[in-house]
Amino acid sequence: MSLRIAIAGAGLLGRLFALHLARAGHAVRVFDPAPDAQARGAAGWTAAGMLSPVAELECADEQVFALGLRSLALWPALVASLPSPVDLRFAGSLLLAHRGDEGAARRVIDLLAAKAPAGRAPQPVTGEQLRELEPDVQRMAHAWLLPGEGQIDTVQAMAALAEAAAAAGARFHWSRPVESLGAGWVQAAGERTEADWVIDVRGTGARPEQPVRGVRGEIIHLHAPGLHLNRPLRLLHPRHRVYIVPRTGDRIVVGASEIESEDRSPISVRSIVELLTAAHSVLPALAEARLLHTDTNLRPALPDNLPELRCAPGMLEVNGLFRHGWLIAPALVEEGLARLGVAGATDGNPP
Ligand SMILES: Cc1cc2nc3c(=O)[nH]c(=O)nc-3n(C[C@H](O)[C@H](O)[C@H](O)COP(=O)(O)OP(=O)(O)OC[C@H]3O[C@@H](n4cnc5c(N)ncnc54)[C@H](O)[C@@H]3O)c2cc1C
Structure with missing residues (x-):
């Protein structure tokens, strides 16, 4: 069954969710204040792109480590499925x-x-x-x-993820910041959109709903x-x-x-x-x-510097990726899709 999905935020998480859900055949709409897919407001663009589960243990816990290991396994097929080249290496x-x-x-x-x-x-x-x-x-x-630690070119990946999600049918609404949202609806630029699921991945823009800094x-x-x-x-x-x-x-x-x-x-x-x-x-x-x-x-x-995924009927919130976003995002998205109970193509292959 095709679901209506509204995603608030077209950063790293927003692009990954959009890609998987659009490839799985859902009707995906993504809202973001950025003027276009190349505008560099999201933290995802700035990141160095180190995929370092062990080195990050200095300031992370076992959950981040486990999400990191899972993501290291997911990145290669995901990158291979993208329409333009993304430099991904695992040379330690x-x-x-x-x-x-x-x-x-x-x-x-x-x-x-x-x-x-x-x-x-x-x-x-x-x-x-x-x-x-x-x-x-x-x-x-x-x-x-x-x-075994790796790295990804974040600028190439951000561009390729949006391109792939759009090619799979996701509709990006640029220059449309979400003003308010709730279970099953978002309001952006004065217009209300109803959805079966809202995914709130606005990063630092998710205040006051989330205690993010x-x-x-x-x-x-x-x-x-x-x-x-x-x-x-x-x-x-x-x-x-x-x-x-x-x-x-x-x-x-x-x-x-x-x-x-x-x-x-x-x-x-x-x-x-x-x-x-x-x-x-x-x-x-x-x-x-x-x-x-x-x-x-x-x-x-978030206050404890750890990622959080919260799911209630009609609403999924993921935030707090702090300094490990590229390391853990694919596994968090996989977990989010499982919580939604919807099919997603997390191995990077269209279903
Ligand atoms: C200098 C630096 C270096 C980093 N290095 C690494 C690294 O080496 N390895 C690593 O794993 N991670 C690194 N990171 C962390 C990583 O970039 C973040 O954890 C990750 O980008 C968070 O993803 P996100 O999707 O939650 O947020 P973002 O990527 O910030 O995306 C949030 C999106 O929400 C949008 N938004 C905001 N308000 C609204 C609104 N009202 N309505 C709609 N949309 C909205 C924003 O425009 C943005 O597009 C680094 C970060 C920085 C800043």
Whole structure:
């Protein structure tokens, strides 16, 4: 039976729900304040796209870890089903620490080793192994490999998800913010739409219905021809969380600040200096990279910084994906579709 589905929010979750539900033959309408499918308001566009279930255990729980593992299994078929290429890699990620930062690094490694199941704990990497894995990385005092972790090009994926959902029949209503919503109805731009199910995935826009807040994140895009990086790096630093993620076309993403503020203004000089100084200490060749652009966005977080999926008749709410959205979204969407009791094509294949 074909159901009428109204989705509030065309960010990462909104696009995934729209894709699966439209492919399963439901009548899907999606409402979002963005002027078009390419406008970059959603946090999903800004994300570095690391798919790191173990590294994220530093600030997440077993539920996020389990959703992350499930999503790692779902992403390949999903990406393969999209109409345009999306760079998705599973070459693991590296945790690195400079001499003198042993204390901070040890604390994180011990935490991850204690929380990760046997066989997934960080694996120490010798200097020689590090040179083989990442020849352009500076000699580091300490390095650990997290095998199996991945990364996705979020800009390519956001565009391809909307394209695929529209091709499957989902109707996107751009420049139409949802003003109010309830079980079985949404009101956008003064017009009420009735639905069998409303899916509220407005991220930080879901107030006051959800106790969500935005956590500011700043990120830097570089062009670094000649620099080779095979996998994401995270520097374990006493003060700054810094990661460096390779993208296609000789591009590198350096991120990210994590600031308790809903300020969406451009990146601060302090963040640029701290992020790039730390990144350059790991990859000296970055000195000649060119700064392409910077981006700032808000991670949607609930009070406990954990994701939540709430389902009542006629209404599904998913929010609080915080800093792990790309890591856990496919599995959360799969769970959401199961709660709705509707068929969805979560393996990426049309039914
Ligand atoms: C700097 C940064 C780095 C990140 N790095 C990573 C990473 O490496 N790995 C990872 O897994 N995650 C990362 N994330 C987190 C990830 O981007 C988010 O968790 C994810 O985008 C949340 O998805 P969402 O669909 O809930 O929200 P969003 O993607 O923010 O989408 C919400 C949508 O709702 C719309 N909306 C708002 N108000 C309304 C309204 N009234 N009516 C209709 N629509 C509305 C918005 O326009 C938007 O399109 C990062 C985030 C940031 C900011």
